[in-house]
Amino acid sequence: MKTYDASDIRNVLLVGHGGSGKTTLLEAMLFTAGATTRMGRVEDGNTASDFEPEEVKKGISVSLAMAPIEWNGAKINVLDAPGYADFAGDVRSAIQAVDAVLLVVSAVDGVEVQTEVAWELAVEAGLPRAILINKLDRERASFQRTLDQLVRSFGTQVAPLELPLGEEHDFNGVADLLLQKAYRYDTGAMATEGEWPDDIHAKADPYREKLVEAVAESDDTLIEKYLEEGGLAEDEVLHGVKKGFAEARIAPVLCAAAGRPIGVDRVLQFIADEFPSPLDRGAITVTTKSGESKERACDPNQPLTAYVFKTVSDPYVGHITMFRVFSGKVRPDSPVFNATKGTEERIGQLFALRGKEHESVPEIAAGDIGAVAKLGHTTTGDTFSTKDEAVTIPPVPMPEPLLAFAIAPKTKGDEDKLSTALARLREEDPTLRVERSDETHETVMYGMGEAHLDVMMERMKRKFGVEVTAQPAKIAYRETLKKPAKALGRHVKQSGGHGQYAICNIEVEPLPRGEGFEFVDKIFGGSIPNQFIPSVEKGVVKTMQQGVMSGNPMVDIRCRLVDGKFHSVDSSDMAFQIAGSLALKEAAEAAGVVLLEPIVELEVVIPESHTGDIMGDLNSKRAKIAGVEAAGAGKQRVKAMVPQAEVARYSIDLRSMTGGRGAFSLRFSHYEEVPSHLAEKIIAEAQRAKEEAQKK
Numbered sequence: 001m002k003t004y005d006a007s008d009i010r011n012v013l014l015v016g017h018g019g020s021g022k023t024t025l026l027e028a029m030l031f032t033a034g035a036t037t038r039m040g041r042v043e044d045g046n047t048a049s050d051f052e053p054e055e056v057k058k059g060i061s062v063s064l065a066m067a068p069i070e071w072n073g074a075k076i077n078v079l080d081a082p083g084y085a086d087f088a089g090d091v092r093s094a095i096q097a098v099d100a101v102l103l104v105v106s107a108v109d110g111v112e113v114q115t116e117v118a119w120e121l122a123v124e125a126g127l128p129r130a131i132l133i134n135k136l137d138r139e140r141a142s143f144q145r146t147l148d149q150l151v152r153s154f155g156t157q158v159a160p161l162e163l164p165l166g167e168e169h170d171f172n173g174v175a176d177l178l179l180q181k182a183y184r185y186d187t188g189a190m191a192t193e194g195e196w197p198d199d200i201h202a203k204a205d206p207y208r209e210k211l212v213e214a215v216a217e218s219d220d221t222l223i224e225k226y227l228e229e230g231g232l233a234e235d236e237v238l239h240g241v242k243k244g245f246a247e248a249r250i251a252p253v254l255c256a257a258a259g260r261p262i263g264v265d266r267v268l269q270f271i272a273d274e275f276p277s278p279l280d281r282g283a284i285t286v287t288t289k290s291g292e293s294k295e296r297a298c299d300p301n302q303p304l305t306a307y308v309f310k311t312v313s314d315p316y317v318g319h320i321t322m323f324r325v326f327s328g329k330v331r332p333d334s335p336v337f338n339a340t341k342g343t344e345e346r347i348g349q350l351f352a353l354r355g356k357e358h359e360s361v362p363e364i365a366a367g368d369i370g371a372v373a374k375l376g377h378t379t380t381g382d383t384f385s386t387k388d389e390a391v392t393i394p395p396v397p398m399p400e401p402l403l404a405f406a407i408a409p410k411t412k413g414d415e416d417k418l419s420t421a422l423a424r425l426r427e428e429d430p431t432l433r434v435e436r437s438d439e440t441h442e443t444v445m446y447g448m449g450e451a452h453l454d455v456m457m458e459r460m461k462r463k464f465g466v467e468v469t470a471q472p473a474k475i476a477y478r479e480t481l482k483k484p485a486k487a488l489g490r491h492v493k494q495s496g497g498h499g500q501y502a503i504c505n506i507e508v509e510p511l512p513r514g515e516g517f518e519f520v521d522k523i524f525g526g527s528i529p530n531q532f533i534p535s536v537e538k539g540v541v542k543t544m545q546q547g548v549m550s551g552n553p554m555v556d557i558r559c560r561l562v563d564g565k566f567h568s569v570d571s572s573d574m575a576f577q578i579a580g581s582l583a584l585k586e587a588a589e590a591a592g593v594v595l596l597e598p599i600v601e602l603e604v605v606i607p608e609s610h611t612g613d614i615m616g617d618l619n620s621k622r623a624k625i626a627g628v629e630a631a632g633a634g635k636q637r638v639k640a641m642v643p644q645a646e647v648a649r650y651s652i653d654l655r656s657m658t659g660g661r662g663a664f665s666l667r668f669s670h671y672e673e674v675p676s677h678l679a680e681k682i683i684a685e686a687q688r689a690k691e692e693a694q695k696k
């Protein structure tokens with residue numbers, strides 16, 4: 001592949017709900033551009049971008065893929081992002097690597113949850129967005145209905161440039177609303193240009209009106225003229241679309257059936273003609289070592305700035321690192337500085353990626369996207385720069401993984417393999433979180449949903465040879481005291497060898513939620529020597545960490561050390577630790593212990609029609625509803641406080657209640673007392689587990 005100037009490069013991210021046809025579109029683009037001789041099909045597992053065994057098996061994209069497409073003098077780097085919420089991390093990081101997005105919407109299913117999520121991400125990133133209404137050849141496809149939904153969801157900036165000619169089985173081309181020409185696909189992927197059909201004028205008028213309106217509203221001077229004269233001139237519309245799109249104030253809409261392919265050549269041409277080049281994108285803001293902000297322009301002669309938007313680890317090839325160069329260039333056999341990690345990396349062979357295929361390239365310069373293998377330290381989200389002028393691109397905030405599975409290797413002795421596998425998977429996927437819980441003694445893997453965790457476990461097996469078992473992670477309960485109490489801790493052993501002597505009197509009381517632990521030294525007159533006071537505290541803390549009833553730590557208490565006794569020879573640090581530890585156990589016995597559970601703030605966004613079901617379900621989950629409000633586009637947002645134990649599997653519950661049309665987030669809020677009938681069960685369960693463990 002030849003080297004392209006930045007002005008001839010287009011970096012485009014395909015986004016949209018899962019199943020809208022993004023992977024098929026990329027396949028159709030490759031075919032239309034002559035890069036492949038036949039189109040693969042998602043169903044057959046032979047597309048360029050869904051090549052991972054996990055993708056072929058599930059029939060959906062689970063990982064970002066890319067391919068460069070050469071089209072009429074332009075190099076279009078197309079990134080195909082997975083559309084399922086579980087894999088949204090890839091979308092967020094890929095958005096950083098491109099200069100515009102193409103939102104693919106199915107003409108059968110219309111605007112879906114991830115359509116809106118992707119749109120909002122692009123808006124946040126300030127990127128121009130175009131829309132492709134796809135699958136117009138499908139039964140029950142409707143351009144009109146889909147366009148109406150788009151306007152309702154995203155406003156009047158949605159501007160149709162094309163109309164479908166025929167629909168469903170009869171879909172065979174598009175009518176260009178600006179040029180007033182017809183494009184038909186009777187002979188293959190390339191259109192034959194023809195005259196507008198006579199009957200189209202009446203049909204096209206309302207859409208042209210929408211287009212003109214969108215253009216007028218995108219520009220203050222045009223809106224005045226539009227209101228005064230009731231219309232705009234042809235070239236004003238044409239120019240307005242270009243300008244409005246470039247400034248992200250107009251979202252042009254095209255039509256296609258990627259699976260056929262119909263309309264895909266025009267999509268490529270539109271990208272080549274109208275999508276911003278890296279030069280149009282302008283300078284990006286970076287942060288220097290000392291924390292200052294600085295601009296880096298898209299210029300190959302400036303110092304290097306490149307952003308790593310994806311890494312894939314492969315047990316055979318090693319890491320593959322995909323990056324976008326914003327300034328300067330990357331060349332083989334020259335070092336780059338990973339400014340995020342503060343280490344130098346040696347660059348070997350550079351290549352362009354087409355799905356899983358590698359094509360060697362001599363260099364990757366400002367504006368372009370490329371890949372390199374076998375880097376030692378680089379992970380997703382890192383910045384490459386020069387060592388002398390180290391700068392970083394601010395990292396993208398990643399969605400919080402919320403479904404927790406406790407995992408363990410199936411084969412004893414595979415613990416090391418498991419931790420290596422987890423570390424590698426974490427490096428390539430920032431939405432995977434792994435925690436070793438000191439409280440529950442589990443290795444907990446947090447993912448975006450069941451499918452995500454499923455894919456992770458399959459990858460562990462395929463790439464690293466570790467099979468694991470997974471079960472819901474334990475909830476981090478806490479204990480606290482019911483009421484104030486006094487207690488005595490006595491550890492006295494003076495027969496035989498070295499004696500032990502420590503006595504302490506404590507007073508304990510519960511503190512308000514979240515106050516933690518307070519230790520107050522009230523010793524007067526040296527009844528316990530100063531050096532042993534911290535020992536008592538240590539002992540108390542040790543008992544707190546282990547809990548006294550359910551194996552969960554105790555929190556929110558104040559402990560006053562009020563009196564005690566010591567022996568000039570037999571007292572020791574250890575003796576006072578034991579006394580302190582015993583004292584708290586005594587005190588807990590006297591005061592009574594309550595169990596606390598984590599409460600999370602839950603926000604659910606669902607189509608209105610599901611609100612009743614969601615509320616009913618939340619009520620059965622001990623939730624306190626905090627509010628219900630409109631969330632745009634026929635959606636409602638329900639906010640509630642819910643015990644974490646009730647929503648540990650909410651990713652799964654919500655999906656089954658809404659058919660995947662719901663989205664939610666949760667955030668830890670505070671601890672609350674567990675109702676006593678539930679607490680009894682949890683305690684009994686904990687004690688049973690403890691006895692089991694002791695038997696082993």
Ligand SMILES: Nc1nc2c(ncn2[C@@H]2O[C@H](COP(=O)(O)OP(=O)(O)O)[C@@H](O)[C@H]2O)c(=O)[nH]1
Pocket residue numbers: 016017018019020021022023024025041042043059060061083134135136137138256257258259260
């Ligand atoms: N009839 C028809 N089917 C399509 C079209 N585009 C995609 N599909 C099918 O829709 C399904 C989902 O497509 P896919 O490309 O995997 O969607 P993605 O999840 O957005 O990548 C697959 O079965 C495709 O074969 C189209 O234009 N027409």
Ligand SMILES: [Mg+2]
Pocket residue numbers: 019022023024050060061080081082083
């Ligand atoms: Mg896909």
